[in-house]
Amino acid sequence: MSSPTLTDKVAKMICQDILSGELKPNQKLVVAELKEKYNVGASPIREALIQLSWIKYVKLEPQKGCWVAPISKLELYDLYESLKVVSSVLLEKSIQQGSESWELEILTEFHKLSRFKFQGDNFNWQEWEDRHEAFYSSLLSGCFSKNMLDFFNDIIRQVKRYRRISLSHSPKAFSELFNLEEHEKMMKLTLDKDIDGARQQLTQYLNDMMKDIEPTVSEIEMN
CATH class of the missing domain: 1.10.10.10 (Winged helix-like DNA-binding domain superfamily/Winged helix DNA-binding domain)
Structure with missing residues (x-):
């Protein structure tokens, strides 16, 4: 052993x-x-x-x-459908239940994300992904739903694999990952406790990301 x-x-x-x-x-x-x-x-x-x-x-x-593990468009759609459902519920519960420390965590993680330094085509993908994931996880961490958060983290691990595989094929396709204005809008809607607006913004963001990943998955399935 x-x-x-x-x-x-x-x-x-x-x-x-x-x-x-x-x-x-x-x-x-x-x-x-x-x-x-x-x-x-x-x-x-x-x-x-x-x-x-x-x-x-x-x-x-x-x-x-x-x-x-193989990848497929069918699994990609299923993962993102599951992610949209569970993240939407967690976001709503966090907005309803979140404390001042939760709000501070969101501000802190957004600040870390905004301070990331891009250095041409050879910047640190891992560091960016860590900051990006930490920010979006902070948005959902204000609720008291451990089991649902565990389920969310399990889905995120699977989505991360799809995203990283696609990034390795076509990094320029993920322009919305680096659009700080979109992330800032997500933060403000959440802190303003605009449940409908925040859920809509998050769903649109996830839809756009899935569309960016889909061509790579299709290409790999065909080969």
Whole structure:
């Protein structure tokens, strides 16, 4: 049995290679090849793959093998439909229940997002995504719905994989990710407790993002 620390480290490396597109959807994951790639033993590789199957980044079939999880337009639509429903409910509940500390968290995360420095085509995608995700998560964190928030985070993990795969193919397609005015509008509607306006803005934002991801998914499905 390998140490949890090593297993977690290997899982993180494999996860990053899946998100970056180095390990592609439907690609078979062979333990011997991964041992050489990551310079670790077989046990942490196997345990890491099991961990990644729990978050649906990896598909395991007993006696057959292991693959990077496939992607499809059908799953993309289902994920975004689920995301729109649960995020809309969480946003409404947060606006109704959110405290002053919640409002401060939103302002703080927006400030961090607005301070991100773009440096040409080679800027830090991971840092941007972390700030972007932290801002939108803060909008929904004001409610008392742990189970629903856990469900939201599970969906976000899946959506993140689709988004990162698409970003690796066509980063310029995601112009709305960098439109600070749209994020600021989302923040103001939320802090103004405009439930209908905030929900509409969030739904439109998610719809636009799904449309940006769809061409890449279609291309991969055809190949």
